[in-house]
Amino acid sequence: MKYPILKHQNAIGFSIFALAVCISLLMGYLWYTGVVPAWVLILVNAFLFGILHELEHDLIHFMYFKNNKFIQNYMLGWVWILRPLTLNPWFRRTLHFHHHRFSGTLHDVEERGVTNGEKWSLKRLIFTPDLVIGNLLRVTGLFRDIKREVENGNLKFETAKKIKLYGVFGLIPLTIISHIVLYLFSFDVILDFINSKFSTGIVLSETLKAIIQWSNPIIYIVLLPNLLRQFSLHFITSNLHYFGDVEKGNVVEQTQVLNVWWTYPFQIFCFFFGWTHAIHHFVVNETFYVRHIARKKAYEVMKANGVRFNDLGTFKRANRYHETTK
């Protein structure tokens, strides 16, 4: 009632979407024509794609164009193509709803896919943004846990089957292809660096070089900004959600508010996810910008009810809510 403009949720959502998409493409053009340097392109687009991620999440919760499937899916399609390192949003929707129902459990596939619940190490750091090789190496452990949860009666067999299938199908083909292009690109950069020091003579084949050359605009305009964005988001989200010992259905134990000063560089590229995601666990049906507007008031209520703020011990406890680690 205080802000009548918020009644126009569809228009606001679509304007933010159109603006972010257009500016990111314009930045790409300006970089391509040599007006802006690569680092500016990467930083600006990472910020804009962070906004698109918030929009995707709102769209997953059907918050814009509830009665117009076409525009809804049109927007989802764009925010997916401009964030191709992520899971297909139509598959992610199922995993995300599962996350809300079972946050912090062994079968919270969405969070486990981004390293939540693991001991902190160089391995976790490297796999934080990586959904393909990172998940490939961890998938047997995850599936084993899911199987055990079914046997223990904590998860229905059909649901288990669905979340496993969707987790895999969601990566095909865009996520896998974009990861492979990034792996190739990184490998090429590393080889070039080594050769500049020691001239080993080891280089990529002509075909692989041609693929990298051909994908160069996509790498700089879309993939590298997304790598930065995805690392930032996964780092923040996997440390603000608790894992493994969250009391069933207890929303207070599911998340914390993570807004300590040194996380600021990461927050910029995930539209300050750490500031507001905990609010979302309590009030699901609220757009991302409303969460930001109502943040301070929400914090008062959350503090009074025992939600944690900047519990950095989570880094030592592999994201367990309680002190004792498994």
Ligand SMILES: [Zn+2]
């Ligand atoms: Zn959600």
Ligand SMILES: [Zn+2]
């Ligand atoms: Zn969550």
